[in-house]
Amino acid sequence: MGEQATPFGPQYGFGLYVHWPYCSKICPYCDFNVYAAKTRSAEPLLKAIAGDIRIHRPRMPEHGALDTVYFGGGTPSLLKPGEIAGLLATADEVFGIKSGAEITLEANPNDILRADLRGLEAAGVTRLSIGVQSLRDNALAFLGRDHDAVSARAAVERALHVFPNVSIDFIYARPSQSIDEWGDELSDALALGAPHLSLYELTIEQRTAFGKAVARGELIPMDPDAQADLYELTQSMTTRAGLPAYEVSNHAAGPEFRSRHNQIYWHGGDWIGxxxxxxxxxxxxxxRYASEAEKRPEAYIANVVALGSGWGEASTLYPLDIARELIAMGLRDIKGIDVQRIETMSNTPVPRDRIEAFVAEGWVRFDGATLSLTPAGWLLADAITSQLAP
Incomplete structure (x- = not known):
């Protein structure tokens, strides 16, 4: 099967994800690979990441220029504009970065308030994703954030003066949060004027501080039915405000503000991590190969020095793995999935009787080729995916 014939790969988008693992403060809900920043020098890790980008080129001879670059974390806004520019220069030298590429930087509000935003723009950043999380001081304290509501508002306002494309993250469905409280807060969030909102229900992972508090009986997560009510309110309010959902948790004022990098994940494109x-x-x-870099910064740096890469051998994904991933990720997006693409990959028919049953329930739309979830179906995305996956 030739590269262009495959139902996955760079023809569906090609991106670079850069993980900066350091944070000035570790949040109690965070399940990402993060470490306290302390007074560490950024230089050894920056050098290792640049080396890791370089070693990918001989492994990927047929790939063209990058469509997107995403700096995530952790807190990549702790990096200086010159350090970001250096990594982008390496990526451009090694792969090329397309003209008009989307280059996103995740940032905390306090970093935005003291950052050289024009410097970030000059470095190549085109989009900011700001971790506001809440506009209520008591909620921010509960979430372990190091900013308050006033600084969050000021950060968004300052960012929008320089970057037309700004996304803000919020966490809702917090324990004991009422539907009226979330409605008021979401109204305030929409009033900030950002063209993109990422609105996530609080997920409590076992190994986090919140997860341990739940295990001790000190924290009671929100009831799923109450979460569903908040989700439905979220959909109606954002749609009325002109920021409808284009994915389970993501809302945009227009197609031009949708996260192009995330769409690479959802549509089966390629990305280097x-x-x-x-x-x-x-x-x-x-x-198709899946890679995961060494988690500890010291081990990652050592791997790059010894092997030339942050990861050793990547694992091969088998056709069924790929098909299941395509359906799970693709159904999150409003565009849905091409059923034939899944069937080509898995060599297994997607059960039409189940599709018909879900259509009858009002959970999916199917035109004979493209299958997509309705807003009601998004509430049941995982269950529907498990029923349809080969």
């Missing part, structure tokens, strides 16, 4: 703990998906010669 560099930095400690970063994941990647790379297609070469009709095969």
């Amino acid at each position: 560099v930095g400690p703990g970063a994941h990647g998906r790379v297609s070469v010669g009709g095969k």
